[in-house]
Amino acid sequence: MFFTASQIAETLRGEITGDGSVQLTGLAPAEHAREGELTFAENAAYFAAAELSKAAAILVAGPFVSASKVLIRVANARVALARVLPVFFPPEGHPQGIHPSAVIADSAEIDPTAHIGPHCVLGARVRVGARSVLMGGNDLRADCQLGEDVCLFPNVVLYRQTRLGHRVTIHAGAVIGSDGFGYVFDEGRHRKVLQLGNVVIHADVEIGANTAIDRGTLGSTVIGEGTKIDNLVHVAHNVVIGKHCLVMGQVGFAGSTTLGDYVIVASQSGIADHLKIGSQAVIGAKSGVMRDIAPGGRVLGAPAAPDKQAKRQMIAMQQLPELLHRMRALEKQVLELSARVGAGDASSPEALASGFLIPPHRNSQTWKAGGALRADDPAPSPSGEGWGEGNRGVT
Numbered sequence: 301m302f303f304t305a306s307q308i309a310e311t312l313r314g315e316i317t318g319d320g321s322v323q324l325t326g327l328a329p330a331e332h333a334r335e336g337e338l339t340f341a342e343n344a345a346y347f348a349a350a351e352l353s354k355a356a357a358i359l360v361a362g363p364f365v366s367a368s369k370v371l372i373r374v375a376n377a378r379v380a381l382a383r384v385l386p387v388f389f390p391p392e393g394h395p396q397g398i399h400p401s402a403v404i405a406d407s408a409e410i411d412p413t414a415h416i417g418p419h420c421v422l423g424a425r426v427r428v429g430a431r432s433v434l435m436g437g438n439d440l441r442a443d444c445q446l447g448e449d450v451c452l453f454p455n456v457v458l459y460r461q462t463r464l465g466h467r468v469t470i471h472a473g474a475v476i477g478s479d480g481f482g483y484v485f486d487e488g489r490h491r492k493v494l495q496l497g498n499v500v501i502h503a504d505v506e507i508g509a510n511t512a513i514d515r516g517t518l519g520s521t522v523i524g525e526g527t528k529i530d531n532l533v534h535v536a537h538n539v540v541i542g543k544h545c546l547v548m549g550q551v552g553f554a555g556s557t558t559l560g561d562y563v564i565v566a567s568q569s570g571i572a573d574h575l576k577i578g579s580q581a582v583i584g585a586k587s588g589v590m591r592d593i594a595p596g597g598r599v600l601g602a603p604a605a606p607d608k609q610a611k612r613q614m615i616a617m618q619q620l621p622e623l624l625h626r627m628r629a630l631e632k633q634v635l636e637l638s639a640r641v642g643a644g645d646a647s648s649p650e651a652l653a654s655g656f657l658i659p660p661h662r663n664s665q666t667w668k669a670g671g672a673l674r675a676d677d678p679a680p681s682p683s684g685e686g687w688g689e690g691n692r693g694v695t
Contacts, residue, residue, distance in 0.1 A: 524540075548567040591603075
């Protein structure tokens with residue numbers, strides 16, 4: 301399969317510089333591109349590499365010029381790359397129908413265009429929408445509902461009453477709708493609180509491998525439209541995640557926390573229960589969030605703090621070893637000075653001259669800026685004369 305450069309430019313709403321009839325047979329990074337392939341460059345360094353490659357055309361954003369390559373100029377090269385990849389690498393197709401090893405309840409409703417792979421189990425009143433794909437080993441308990449163009453990779457499990465919107469993709473090993481971690485302490489033991497709610501996942505959500513999303517205790521755990529969740533994420537009961545959020549690997553949400561829209565949560569962060577995370581908030585990696593975050597807030601660290609404050613704390617922590625070293629050196633000096641003072645008259649000029657910095661006598665002619673009181677300097681009077689504001693440490 302090949303496309304002309306003009307066809308690709310039209311698909312991407314870009315502009316051609318050079319021969320638009322050049323045939324493009326694939327897409328690859330510059331260092332691996334072969335003759336006839338398209339590559340991309342989002343900055344000068346990538347463009348230089350693309351110029352030296354065997355690629356026939358370069359996908360670019362910006363005022364780049366080439367004497368040897370066809371250029372397809374777009375507003376954003378990375379976005380254009382995401383759009384053109386499915387053109388060259390269309391998704392795997394799955395035949396319509398039900399594999400003979402699948403176990404389907406009589407009351408299940410399966411669209412004739414859907415694909416039910418080997419060893420799937422569909423419980424009572426399950427509904428599967430048009431063109432949806434269950435690749436194999438999927439277990440859908442009673443009353444689950446799948447919209448159109450849903451894709452479940454192998455061994456995804458949906459507990460009862462789970463609802464998936466159109467174009468939801470769930471990767472292998474994920475468990476949706478398992479019991480929330482709800483217990484009360486009663487008469488010396490932990491009594492289970494029945495988890496009677498469900499999980500609702502709206503359209504265009506993608507969920508990574510081995511992620512677990514718990515059902516609500518009484519209501520629903522909700523994942524908003526367009527949200528993307530990475531591998532190994534845990535979402536506890538009654539959490540509500542807004543639209544178009546990004547949740548990265550190994551994040552954990554405790555129960556009943558609410559996220560607004562377009563929130564970003566970086567890897568290995570933990571979010572405590574019953575919190576409100578405002579829209580467009582950003583939570584840095586390895587953060588421990590214990591308090592609400594205002595819309596647009598940016599936090600980092602454990603416990604999480606505003607990112608600028610957290611960064612200052614991190615820099616201070618890096619300076620602690622040197623500060624401790626300096627403090628021990630100062631302690632040693634103080635002990636030495638105390639011993640020398642204790643051996644003599646602590647009130648004498650000689651003792652004062654042993655190293656303690658004190659304001660000089662106003663009339664001293666022997667004071668040097670930044671120096672100490674010398675033994676032949678007259679000491680300040682008990683009344684304080686000589687300590688006035690006119691003393692600036694210079695003669």
